[in-house]
Amino acid sequence: xxxxxxxxEIALSAKEASRLLRTIKRKEKDAALESxxxxxxxxxxxxxxxxxxxLAAAKEKGLSPAMLDRLTLDEKTINSIVQGLNExxxxxxxxxxxxxxxxRPNNLQVGKIRIPLxxxxxxxxxxxxxxxxxxxxxxxxxxxVILKGGSEAINSNLILADIIKEGLEENNLPGKAVQVIPxxxxxxxxxxxxxxxxxxxxxxxxxxxxIRFVTxxxxxxxxxxxxxxxxxxxxxxxxxxxxxxxxxxxxxxxPGVCNAMETMLVHKDIAEEFMPEVAKAFRKAKxxxxxxxKTRALIPDAxxxxxEDWPAEFLDLILAVKIVDSMEEAFLHIEKYxxxxxxxxxxxxxxxxxxxxxxxxxxxxLVNASTRxxxxxxxxxxxxxxxxxxxxxxxxxxxxxxxTTTKFIVYGDGQVRD
Amino acid sequence: xxxxxxxxEIALSAKEASRLLRTIKRKEKDAALESxxxxxxxxxxxxxxxxxxxLAAAKEKGLSPAMLDRLTLDEKTINSIVQGLNExxxxxxxxxxxxxxxxRPNNLQVGKIRIPLxxxxxxxxxxxxxxxxxxxxxxxxxxxVILKGGSEAINSNLILADIIKEGLEENNLPGKAVQVIPxxxxxxxxxxxxxxxxxxxxxxxxxxxxIRFVTxxxxxxxxxxxxxxxxxxxxxxxxxxxxxxxxxxxxxxxPGVCNAMETMLVHKDIAEEFMPEVAKAFRKAKxxxxxxxKTRALIPDAxxxxxEDWPAEFLDLILAVKIVDSMEEAFLHIEKYxxxxxxxxxxxxxxxxxxxxxxxxxxxxLVNASTRxxxxxxxxxxxxxxxxxxxxxxxxxxxxxxxTTTKFIVYGDGQVRD
Numbered sequence: 001x002x003x004x005x006x007x008x009e010i011a012l013s014a015k016e017a018s019r020l021l022r023t024i025k026r027k028e029k030d031a032a033l034e035s036x037x038x039x040x041x042x043x044x045x046x047x048x049x050x051x052x053x054x055l056a057a058a059k060e061k062g063l064s065p066a067m068l069d070r071l072t073l074d075e076k077t078i079n080s081i082v083q084g085l086n087e088x089x090x091x092x093x094x095x096x097x098x099x100x101x102x103x104r105p106n107n108l109q110v111g112k113i114r115i116p117l118x119x120x121x122x123x124x125x126x127x128x129x130x131x132x133x134x135x136x137x138x139x140x141x142x143x144x145v146i147l148k149g150g151s152e153a154i155n156s157n158l159i160l161a162d163i164i165k166e167g168l169e170e171n172n173l174p175g176k177a178v179q180v181i182p183x184x185x186x187x188x189x190x191x192x193x194x195x196x197x198x199x200x201x202x203x204x205x206x207x208x209x210x211i212r213f214v215t216x217x218x219x220x221x222x223x224x225x226x227x228x229x230x231x232x233x234x235x236x237x238x239x240x241x242x243x244x245x246x247x248x249x250x251x252x253x254x255p256g257v258c259n260a261m262e263t264m265l266v267h268k269d270i271a272e273e274f275m276p277e278v279a280k281a282f283r284k285a286k287x288x289x290x291x292x293x294k295t296r297a298l299i300p301d302a303x304x305x306x307x308e309d310w311p312a313e314f315l316d317l318i319l320a321v322k323i324v325d326s327m328e329e330a331f332l333h334i335e336k337y338x339x340x341x342x343x344x345x346x347x348x349x350x351x352x353x354x355x356x357x358x359x360x361x362x363x364x365x366l367v368n369a370s371t372r373x374x375x376x377x378x379x380x381x382x383x384x385x386x387x388x389x390x391x392x393x394x395x396x397x398x399x400x401x402x403x404t405t406t407k408f409i410v411y412g413d414g415q416v417r418d
Numbered sequence: 419x420x421x422x423x424x425x426x427e428i429a430l431s432a433k434e435a436s437r438l439l440r441t442i443k444r445k446e447k448d449a450a451l452e453s454x455x456x457x458x459x460x461x462x463x464x465x466x467x468x469x470x471x472x473l474a475a476a477k478e479k480g481l482s483p484a485m486l487d488r489l490t491l492d493e494k495t496i497n498s499i500v501q502g503l504n505e506x507x508x509x510x511x512x513x514x515x516x517x518x519x520x521x522r523p524n525n526l527q528v529g530k531i532r533i534p535l536x537x538x539x540x541x542x543x544x545x546x547x548x549x550x551x552x553x554x555x556x557x558x559x560x561x562x563v564i565l566k567g568g569s570e571a572i573n574s575n576l577i578l579a580d581i582i583k584e585g586l587e588e589n590n591l592p593g594k595a596v597q598v599i600p601x602x603x604x605x606x607x608x609x610x611x612x613x614x615x616x617x618x619x620x621x622x623x624x625x626x627x628x629i630r631f632v633t634x635x636x637x638x639x640x641x642x643x644x645x646x647x648x649x650x651x652x653x654x655x656x657x658x659x660x661x662x663x664x665x666x667x668x669x670x671x672x673p674g675v676c677n678a679m680e681t682m683l684v685h686k687d688i689a690e691e692f693m694p695e696v697a698k699a700f701r702k703a704k705x706x707x708x709x710x711x712k713t714r715a716l717i718p719d720a721x722x723x724x725x726e727d728w729p730a731e732f733l734d735l736i737l738a739v740k741i742v743d744s745m746e747e748a749f750l751h752i753e754k755y756x757x758x759x760x761x762x763x764x765x766x767x768x769x770x771x772x773x774x775x776x777x778x779x780x781x782x783x784l785v786n787a788s789t790r791x792x793x794x795x796x797x798x799x800x801x802x803x804x805x806x807x808x809x810x811x812x813x814x815x816x817x818x819x820x821x822t823t824t825k826f827i828v829y830g831d832g833q834v835r836d
Contacts, residue, residue, distance in 0.1 A: 019753065023776050102798055108787060110797050115779070117809045200809045221639055221810045242832040249834035335437065357827050358441050361533070369526060369830025378835065379528050379826060380520055391535045391618045391823045392639045393811040405809045408797060409775050412787025414660040416667035417796065 003183065007191035010146055010179050011198040014119045017174035018144040022116060026093035028171060029140055036167030037085040040132070043163055044078050050155040051128065058152050070127045073156055081132045084383065088136040091382040094401045095142045109411040114404045116142030118200040121192050122385075123214055125206035126150035131160045135178045137385050139168075141403035144177045146199065148192060150206075151184030158182060193218040203398075205386050208313075223398065225389035227313040228258030228341040230371040233330045233356070234278075235347035236269035242368060243346040244278050250344065250371040252285045256315045258387065259342050259374040263310065263320040265330045268294070271323045275299055287317045294323040310337040327352060331359055338362065340389045342374040363389055363396035421601065425609035428564055428597050429616040432537045435592035436562040440534060444511035446589060447558055454550070454585030455503040461581055462496050468573040469546065476570050488545045491574055499550045502801065506554040509800040512819045513560045527829040532822045534560030536618040539610050540803075541632055543624035544568035549578045553596040555803050557586075559821035562595045564617065566610060568624075569602030576600060611636040621816075623804050626731075641816065643807035645731040646676030646759040648789040651748045651774065653765035654687035660786060661764040662696050668762065668789040670703045674733045676805065677760050677792040681728065681738040683748045686712070689741045693717055705735045712741035728755040745770060749777055756780065758807045760792040781807055781814035 001009075040047070051073040058071055094114050101111035120143045122134045131147055138145035149157045161180035169175045181188050193202065196219040203223050204214040211224050232250050234243045250261035266274060275298040282289055289295070290309045291302035302321065309320040310333070324330045334343055344366040345356040353367045364374040374397060376384025381399030388394050394402035419427075458465070469491040476489055512532050519529035538561045540552045549565055556563035567575045579598035587593045599606050611620065614637040621641050622632040629642050650668050652661045668679035684692060693716040700707055707713070708727045709720035720739065727738040728751070742748045752761055762784040763774040771785045782792040792815060794802025799817030806812050812820035 019779075022779065104796070104798055108791065118779070216637070219634070221808060223810075239832075245832060245834055253835050361437075361440065361536070362825065364826040364828060366828040367830055368832050369828055370834040372835040373526065373828060373830075373833070374826075378522070379828070380522055390639060392641075393823075395823045396826050405811075405813045407780065408782040408792075408814050410782060410784040410787055410791060410797070412785055412791075414657075414663060414786050415791070416663055416788040417671050417790040 003185055003187045004191050006183070007181070007188055007195065010181065011119065011192070011195040013176040014144040014146050014179060015198045017176040018116065018118045020174050021139075021142045021144060021177055024142070024173065028173060029093065029142070030089045032139065032168050032171040032173050033085050033089045033136055035170045036132070036136070036164050037082045039163045039167055040078055040082055040085075043159075044075065047073055047078060047156070047159050047163075050159040053155045054128075054153055061152075063152065067126065067152075071152055071156075073128055077129055081129050084129075084133055085136050088140050088383055091140065091400055093140060094404050099406055106415050107413065108415050111409050112406040113409050114401070115407050117403060117405055118143060119198060120145045120403065121148070121195075121199045121202040121220065122146070123148045123189060123192075123202065123204040123206075123210070124150065125210065126152045128153040128156035128160060130205070131157050131180065132164070133383065134385060135164055137383055137400060137403060139177060141400045143403055144174075146179050146181065146192060148181045148189055154184050189214070190217055193220060196220045203386055221392070223386065223388040223390065223393060225258065225339065225341060225387050227339050228260070228387075229262045229311055229313050229337060229339040230259060230342040230374075231263045231265055231330075231334050231338060231344075232261050232371060233265045233327070233334075233343065233345045234267060234270060234274060235327065235345055235349065235352055236267035237349040237352065238267075238270055238274070238346040239348055240270075240274055240277060243274060244281050246344065246346055246368065246370050247278055248281050248285060251282070251287055251319050252317070253370070253372055255317050258313075259371050260315070261319065261371050262312060262314055263322065263337070265333060266295075266321065266323050267327070267330075268323050268325050271295075271298060275323075282319065285317070287319050289319055289321050291321040292323060295321045313339075327355065334360060334362075341387070342366070342371045344369060344371050363387065421603055421605045422609050424601070425599070425606055425613065428599065429537065429610070429613040431594040432562040432564050432597060433616045435594040436534065436536045438592050439557075439560045439562060439595055442560070442591065446591060447511065447560070448507045450557065450586050450589040450591050451503050451507045451554055453588045454554070454582050455500045457581045457585055458496055458500055458503075458550070461577075462493065465491055465496060465574070465577050465581075468577040471573045472546075472571055479570075481570065485544065485570075489570055489574070491546055495547055499547050502547075502551055503554050506558050506801055509558065509818055511558060512822050517824055524833050525831065526833050529827050530824040531827050532819070533825050535821060535823055536561060537616060538563045538821065539566070539613075539617045539620040539638065540564070541566045541607060541610075541620065541622040541624075541628070542568065543628060544570045546571040546574035546578060548623070549575050549598065550582070551801065552803060553582055555801055555818060555821060557595060559818045561821055562592075564597050564599065564610060566599045566607055572602050607632070608635055611638060614638045621804050639810070641804065641806040641808065641811060643676065643757065643759060643805050645757050646678070646805075647680045647729060647731050647755060647757040648677060648760040648792075649681050649683055649748075649752050649756060649762075650679050650789060651683045651745070651752075651761070651763045652685060652688060652692060653745065653763055653767065653770055654685035655767040655770065656685075656688055656692070656764040657766055658688075658692055658695060661692060662699050664762065664764055664786065664788050665696055666699050666703060669700070669705055669737050670735070671788070671790055673735050676731075677789050678733070679737065679789050680730060680732055681740065681751075681755070683751060684713075684739065684741050685745070685748075686741050686743055689713075689716060693741075700737065703735070705737050707737055707739050709739040710741060713739045731757075745773065752778060752780075759805070760784070760789045762787060762789050781805065
């Protein structure tokens with residue numbers, strides 16, 4: 001069978017499964033999640049055997065220790081996958097929620113009701129734990145999902161898919177509701193992106209290269225972010241200790257993720273007092289500062305920032321620093337170099353906090369809090385499947401609700417249009 | 419200047435304008451709409467002079483009388499455009515609505531607030547009244563808009579754009595908030611569809627050919643419907659008179675639009691009684707019936723339906739008719755041939771009405787009401803900019819709210835992540 005017909009068949013059966021998923025109840029979905037959790041524990045030795053194949057091939061290919069670490073499924077990671085399933089089980093099912101209902105002058109009763117999106121294509125890189133996470137969120141929100149993981153994780157993903165299928169079928173749910181594409185051929189991705197008659201949305205997760213490839217080749221709407229170039233703006237009315245705390249946390253707590261701060265903007269009126277102190281804290285945390293000229297006048301050991309540093313997503317212990325003359329200059333900088341992901345202001349001034357919240361066009365805008373809070377869990381959405389920085393559908397972190405849409409339902413008594 | 423640089427310049431200035439629009443108040447937007455309405459009346463002679471140029475060229479090209487009618491801007495159409503502006507003025511501004519707010523265990527207060535999408539590209543065919551309609555909805559929802567109308571209406575569109583610009587600037591709003599692309603070259607459309615760094619969403623309105631062209635060439639998310647193949651399902655428990663009323667209205671009241679019924683599905687248990695009566699009514703309304711074999715056994719003068727009739731959008735006084743053995747068969751037919759646009763059931767049975775509402779995957783699903791109600795105005799959204807049958811962002815008619823998105827705002831007091 002050609003890759004093209006294999007992918008068409010997978011997408012067709014996913015669409016068929018989605019039709020059945022449309023009306024199943026929360027109880028049945030949770031029962032399947034519970035079965036999957038149980039089977040993951042029962043079959044953990046099998047999982048680890050398949051995962052060792054992937055690890056051996058990856059070592060041969062010379063993958064970095066960090067990559068090998070992400071690929072590993074051991075007792076601990078399996079337990080954390082099971083815990084993730086338990087958390088999804090506890091989340092409210094968004095499907096069926098009536099988000100509004102009103103009556104028209106002709107007595108038609110019009111409402112909007114939450115329904116699954118249908119079929120989701122999820123394209124990601126090498127962490128096999130993401131396979132179960134994504135499957136559980138899609139299932140709980142009533143969607144069928146087609147998973148295309150990284151080639152390094154193919155054996156791990158296939159055994160996980162088999163376990164998920166058993167868990168579904170044990171509960172009389174369609175086994176095709178969750179499918180892993182059983183090939184590492186990149187053509188499979190391209191073919192999936194062409195199935196715009198069967199797949200409702202594509203969610204890619206991974207590096208900027210993967211996301212760009214998916215966006216440029218897809219005829220299906222894509223929910224994604226390319227990168228997170230997050231800013232903290234330290235206002236002239238900032239509390240110095242609060243500002244240091246938040247800036248350090250935003251940069252250092254987990255520098256390799258999209259919601260870590262990449263550029264710090266500092267108002268000129270506070271720079272003289274703030275910069276030496278924050279520089280000391282960053283030095284202690286081994287963060288390299290790349291500063292504008294004014295920054296370097298205050299912090300002589302800062303590396304001179306170049307034009308490439310302002311739009312950069314370092315994902316590392318590196319921070320671009322710019323001193324600005326006004327909040328308006330900070331806005332313009334964020335507008336020009338930002339990624340509409342996450343920005344925070346540190347200030348004690350009420351009106352300036354309000355202005356920042358209103359003016360900054362990012363998926364999450366914070367006052368006096370770390371950029372690291374742009375995360376579905378942290379914001380109270382439950383687990384998240386990703387963060388979207390395009391304005392369509394769901395701007396920001398996407399939880400279960402964001403995996404649904406609404407349709408209109410209309411109750412009539414024979415009404416016709418004049 | 420090349421078309422490419424012209425379009426980039428338009429898109430860049432639209433993005434700049436959208437930054438200013440982001441924080442303007444309802445009062446200012448309504449004042450601009452009022453100025454535009456006043457200027458349309460003041461300058462109606464100029465408008466009609468420009469429109470006559472378009473009409474003369476269109477006549478020379480041999481456009482049909484129906485097309486010429488759509489293109490015409492006379493005293494009456496200008497008045498109706500002004501009335502449309504007055505209606506948009508009365509609508510609530512969706513921007514700034516807080517759609518939810520909650521507190522996290524760490525005391526972070528997290529909310530979602532409605533914001534404009536940013537820059538909208540609106541691509542449409544020859545009605546120049548749509549230029550003002552679309553501009554007013556985009557402006558009221560705080561978006562900048564780039565309008566690419568049909569080439570036949572270029573002179574009319576340019577004078578309307580000039581009037582809108584004056585109305586904006588008179589109220590200190592950016593004139594670039596509404597721009598008409600001043601060329602009829604199709605390359606302009608392709609270049610606009612490539613501006614994915616500046617334009618947030620594309621909304622095309624017109625025939626299926628235009629929509630497919632836009633979707634296939636766009637890197638920007640597209641909200642659209644290809645066609646409306648709407649079904650009425652007459653259940654075995656239908657009230658016959660209600661069913662006839664609704665089916666006639668759905669087909670005949672305005673056959674050339676996307677929410678008109680194209681296929682009628684009839685349960686076999688009611689067919690013998692219902693079919694002759696409804697056929698009589700359709701005959702009186704000059705509707706051609708194209709029936710399945712079972713239909714033709716009851717209505718011998720019905721044309722035999724072919725496989726091409728089931729997915730057809732006739733937009734005319736033609737109706738495909740199929741007798742089904744069960745509601746499940748109706749579901750499968752709609753699933754296979756429908757367009758996720760509008761479906762209605764006529765029944766007196768409570769449980770079957772509930773099943774239909776739950777199972778049918780269309781943007782508007784009705785019980786005992788005409789398909790013609792799938793319309794922003796009719797459903798109570800106010801004016802609409804179009805109907806979207808993709809599941810993303812807004813499934814169904816799109817009013818002002820659907821021209822916005824939400825961002826997260828977070829009020830903190832120094833919180834950082836553990």
